[in-house]
Amino acid sequence: MTGGAPAPPVSGAWRHGVSPVGRRRWVALEKPLRLEGGGALPGVRLAYETWGTPAPDASNAVLVLHALTGDSHAAGPAGPGHPTPGWWDGLIGPGRALDTRRWFVVAPNVLGGCQGSTGPASPRPDGRGLWGGAFPRLTQRDQVAAEARLADALGIGAWALVIGGSMGGMRALEWAVTHPHRTRALLLLATTAAAGAEQIAWATVQVGAIRADPGWRGGDYHDAAPGRGPHAGLGLARRLAQVTYRSEPELQARFGRHPQDGEDPARGGRYRVASYLDHHAAKLVRRFDAGSYVVLTEAMNAHDVGRGRGGLAAALRRVTARTLVAGVDSDRLYPFAQQRELADGIPGADAARIIASPYGHDGFLLETAQVGALIRELTAADA
Ligand SMILES: CC(=O)SCCNC(=O)CCNC(=O)[C@H](O)C(C)(C)COP(=O)(O)OP(=O)(O)OC[C@H]1O[C@@H](n2cnc3c(N)ncnc32)[C@H](O)[C@@H]1OP(=O)(O)O
Numbered sequence: 001m002t003g004g005a006p007a008p009p010v011s012g013a014w015r016h017g018v019s020p021v022g023r024r025r026w027v028a029l030e031k032p033l034r035l036e037g038g039g040a041l042p043g044v045r046l047a048y049e050t051w052g053t054p055a056p057d058a059s060n061a062v063l064v065l066h067a068l069t070g071d072s073h074a075a076g077p078a079g080p081g082h083p084t085p086g087w088w089d090g091l092i093g094p095g096r097a098l099d100t101r102r103w104f105v106v107a108p109n110v111l112g113g114c115q116g117s118t119g120p121a122s123p124r125p126d127g128r129g130l131w132g133g134a135f136p137r138l139t140q141r142d143q144v145a146a147e148a149r150l151a152d153a154l155g156i157g158a159w160a161l162v163i164g165g166s167m168g169g170m171r172a173l174e175w176a177v178t179h180p181h182r183t184r185a186l187l188l189l190a191t192t193a194a195a196g197a198e199q200i201a202w203a204t205v206q207v208g209a210i211r212a213d214p215g216w217r218g219g220d221y222h223d224a225a226p227g228r229g230p231h232a233g234l235g236l237a238r239r240l241a242q243v244t245y246r247s248e249p250e251l252q253a254r255f256g257r258h259p260q261d262g263e264d265p266a267r268g269g270r271y272r273v274a275s276y277l278d279h280h281a282a283k284l285v286r287r288f289d290a291g292s293y294v295v296l297t298e299a300m301n302a303h304d305v306g307r308g309r310g311g312l313a314a315a316l317r318r319v320t321a322r323t324l325v326a327g328v329d330s331d332r333l334y335p336f337a338q339q340r341e342l343a344d345g346i347p348g349a350d351a352a353r354i355i356a357s358p359y360g361h362d363g364f365l366l367e368t369a370q371v372g373a374l375i376r377e378l379t380a381a382d383a
């Protein structure tokens, strides 16, 4: 990957810094962030990574917004703090759909997350330990408000493109509705205008699994001895979520009724699919904070772009960005009807596009050739 992070502009209203993790940088907001639910969050820090070079007027800036357990490492190789390559590495770089010789790509870690941005595992600015269970409830609008301050700090007036899938798509939509003048183009993938009943239901079971873990301790487990957090609960949440992220035909074709190698389900051993879920649970528990999982999941449940704006239809009509919406044909978590609703409601948007994939919801991460074609189509008009 070429195109190192440029020096951020100097500003009196924010503090900038370089994180010890990989190529991450951060910006600290000097004023508390006012929250949609009331009150304010002090000491907010947002971590981000960039690729490419900003134009003098920053008109080539693209905002890439990650999903629930993603982070700012959207592109680039594995390295310190990043055990895997960037989650959209196939899309960002020289000659790729987000060509970093042309675009200045910015990927923040979401507010409430645990990979450099302020979340429940962060220290409280008043010196009273870590936030833990005292961390406030957030909404997608709070997270976008923090990202707008990041854009200010980087000197970006308007994004050439805002793009996100799943939870990232919720924030991308909030950007376009809250800041139409700052969002020139919009690509929404595998997302929705408002969390639906079944999405809230799956999320409720996941959050319930974490809260039912005796290690949860009301969210105040961060000072517990290593290994004493709500790891079992977080692992259960991930197992359940992972099933919803894939499709039934894919799971059947890959795993069928096979036992895991060397194990016999009739004698207490695991099926292969159970071992797969165990693997994903263990991987997440190693890299993700349960408190962040709860805060982000509850923010997704609260997602309703029409709240306080006269309903969904009125909110979607505020979007002025050139917009494409796409969904994965095998996605059982964010069904295509939700993307159709978005495309039908956003002025000037084409009919919702289909990403053909056997992988279910995770198709927005895996089908980079199809996502890349959508990016190229949308950005061609910017040439
Ligand atoms: C925008 C974002 O939020 S994404 C940020 C990154 N996201 C994540 O990490 C989310 C969690 N992961 C995922 O959602 C998916 O793994 C993706 C989308 C990233 C990748 O999907 P795929 O490439 O299809 O990977 P898949 O789900 O098949 O898992 C492969 C892993 O399962 C393991 N595996 C497969 N079968 C089994 C089995 N029977 N037993 C144990 N492990 C198994 C593989 O060894 C592999 O392990 P590794 O990832 O440690 O190398």
Ligand SMILES: N[C@@H](CCO)C(=O)O
Binding pocket: 067, 068, 069, 070, 165, 166, 167, 245, 361, 362
């Ligand atoms: N695999 C993705 C799916 C959620 O959209 C994640 O973990 O963030």
